[in-house]
Amino acid sequence: MQQLLKWTLETIREEESSFSWMEEYRYEWAPLAKSAVSQSIEGKTALIITDESHEWFAKYILNHINDLKKNRPLLPFYALLSCFPHLHAMKSTQDLQLLEDMLEISYPNGYYIWYIGKGDHPLTKLAYRNENSFLWVMDEEVQDSFAFRSSDPLLDIKLLQLYKLFDNTLSAALFGDLDLES
Numbered sequence: 481m482q483q484l485l486k487w488t489l490e491t492i493r494e495e496e497s498s499f500s501w502m503e504e505y506r507y508e509w510a511p512l513a514k515s516a517v518s519q520s521i522e523g524k525t526a527l528i529i530t531d532e533s534h535e536w537f538a539k540y541i542l543n544h545i546n547d548l549k550k551n552r553p554l555l556p557f558y559a560l561l562s563c564f565p566h567l568h569a570m571k572s573t574q575d576l577q578l579l580e581d582m583l584e585i586s587y588p589n590g591y592y593i594w595y596i597g598k599g600d601h602p603l604t605k606l607a608y609r610n611e612n613s614f615l616w617v618m619d620e621e622v623q624d625s626f627a628f629r630s631s632d633p634l635l636d637i638k639l640l641q642l643y644k645l646f647d648n649t650l651s652a653a654l655f656g657d658l659d660l661e662s
């Protein structure tokens with residue numbers, strides 16, 4: 481974890497834009513990033529879900545995560561809504577269990593939920609049930625999540641900066657430039 485913390489700090493400081501806000505949050509970020517990157521490297525599928533106001537960000541992630549110019553292995557990142565269009569109709573615990581059963585069959589190497597949005601959104605029920613979720617939560621303090629304020633005028637910029645940090649962490653781990661175990 482120390483190497484990831486040091487690497488994260490150096491990467492934040494190398495960024496030319498105003499990314500200094502992230503320095504004080506790197507201790508919250510590092511274990512979450514380590515978990516998500518490790519799961520991706522292990523072959524688990526990342527299923528992205530967002531609230532309605534952050535659907536643009538899910539599209540951004542999906543358009544950039546497997547950019548061929550990165551010269552790295554393609555990774556299984558998908559929008560859960562495109563795989564399962566009835567997602568918003570899920571209401572009961574039984575519905576969620578049926579969906580989880582289907583996802584376990586569909587992704588035999590495992591999967592994790594990457595949720596981006598408000599903490600009180602109905603889709604958080606699914607994300608909170610999965611102990612391996614990568615949670616970027618707005619307006620609520622949720623254990624094992626990275627917190628944002630939806631009223632922050634720089635929110636979109638911060639989301640993009642954090643995605644870039646995550647993507648760089650993923651590349652560094654894939655190419656052996658970052659040992660997540662140390």
